[in-house]
Every structure is written in structure tokens, then in C-alpha cells.
Amino acid sequence: MSKPTKSNKHKGYTLIEVIIALAIFAILGTISVGLLGRSFDTSARLKAKIDPLAELQLAVARMDRDIAQIVERGSSSFVGQTNYAEFVRGGLVIPDESEVKSTLKRVALLCGGDAELIRKTWTRVDPLNPDDFQEQALMHHIESCEFSYLDKDSTWVSEWPMAPTEESTDKPPPFPRAIKLNLTLKNFGSIPLLFVIPGGA
Numbered sequence: 297m298s299k300p301t302k303s304n305k306h307k308g309y310t311l312i313e314v315i316i317a318l319a320i321f322a323i324l325g326t327i328s329v330g331l332l333g334r335s336f337d338t339s340a341r342l343k344a345k346i347d348p349l350a351e352l353q354l355a356v357a358r359m360d361r362d363i364a365q366i367v368e369r370g371s372s373s374f375v376g377q378t379n380y381a382e383f384v385r386g387g388l389v390i391p392d393e394s395e396v397k398s399t400l401k402r403v404a405l406l407c408g409g410d411a412e413l414i415r416k417t418w419t420r421v422d423p424l425n426p427d428d429f430q431e432q433a434l435m436h437h438i439e440s441c442e443f444s445y446l447d448k449d450s451t452w453v454s455e456w457p458m459a460p461t462e463e464s465t466d467k468p469p470p471f472p473r474a475i476k477l478n479l480t481l482k483n484f485g486s487i488p489l490l491f492v493i494p495g496g497a
Contacts, residue, residue, distance in 0.1 A: 348437065348481055355413060355434035356489060362403050363491040366471055369400070374471035376445050376456035379407040381475060384421055407441035440480040445472035452476065471496050
């Protein structure tokens with residue numbers, strides 16, 4: 297009569313094997329956390345660079361539409377300083393033709409004190425209250441901002457209209473040939489922007 301065979305019992309992990317496994321998991325976890333942290337840092341740095349560029353593109357498109365539609369309207373057609381440009385633009389579309397409204401709008405671009413480039417608009421071309429305007433920040437985190445204006449002699453000046461000189465008896469043009477906006481952005485440095493005014497100077 298044969299003897300019954302003993303069944304092989306499952307052997308458990310030894311304490312050393314458990315410690316080694318935990319050490320491997322800890323090392324892998326540390327590496328994964330480090331890679332994830334660097335990935336977040338890289339994403340944040342890219343976002344910090346992409347956001348100002350996207351904001352700049354939108355601001356340039358908005359300013360280009362405004363400046364390309366500048367129209368002459370007497371002595372108040374255009375006023376320019378180093379940190380401020382104000383003008384009258386046309387080309388506005390009136391949705392309801394039965395409603396009498398002007399297709400003109402007064403617009404101002406301002407280098408704000410809070411490191412912003414501001415766009416102001418008034419509901420009336422000749423506002424009864426100059427403080428009754430709408431304000432929109434086109435750009436943020438600007439380190440410096442400066443306007444200059446191209447005259448008929450292709451000279452950049454800091455103010456418009458220019459002060460009359462003794463040599464010149466001609467009536468000054470209502471607006472310059474072009475506007476230059478020098479922006480300085482963090483991480484990007486100086487960015488000169490040029491906007492040509494159709495029919496200027």
C-alpha cells in the first residue's frame with residue numbers, strides 16, 4: 297500500500313523580499329513624482345510665454361482695425377502723446393438701418409499706470425461728458441509703452457499735432473502717416489509695432 301504524498305504548500309514572501317519590493321516601489325514613485333513636477337513646471341513656463349504672445353496678437357489685430365479706419369473730423373481728428381493716442385474711426389456697421397446712429401466712434405489707446413495697454417471708447421464722437429467711456433485692457437504686464445508719430449518728412453515725433461514752426465505756414469495734416477508703438481514685455485524684450493494710417497500726412 298503506497299504512502300499518501302504530501303501536497304506542496306504555497307510559500308509566503310520573506311521579510312527581505314517585501315522590503316526589497318517596497319524599496320523598488322519607493323524609487324519608482326520618487327522618479328515619477330519628479331518627472332511629473334518637471335512636466336508641470338515646463339507647462340507653466342510655456343503657458344507664461346504663450347499667453348503674452350496670444351494677448352499681443354489679439355491686441356495688434358484690434359489696434360490695426362481701429363487705426364486703419366481713422367477718418368478726418370476737424371481739429372479733433374487725432375491727438376497723440378507719448379503715452380496716449382486719441383482719434384475718430386469710421387467703418388462701424390449699424391445692424392438696424394432704421395435706427396439713426398453714427399458710423400463713427402472716438403477711440404483712445406493709453407499706456408496705463410498698472411502696466412497695461414488700455415483701449416477707451418465713447419458712445420458719442422463728441423461726448424458731453426469726457427469721463428463717460430468704456431475701458432478695455434488689451435494687454436497686461438507691460439514693462440514700458442511709448443507712442444510716436446510719423447510726419448510728412450518721415451520723421452518720428454513724440455506729439456501730434458505738431459507745434460507750428462516759423463518756417464512752416466502750411467496747415468498741419470489732420471493725422472500722421474503712421475503710428476509706432478514701442479512695447480517692452482517681460483521675457484520678450486522690446487517689440488516695435490507699426491500701424492500705417494491710410495491717407496495720413
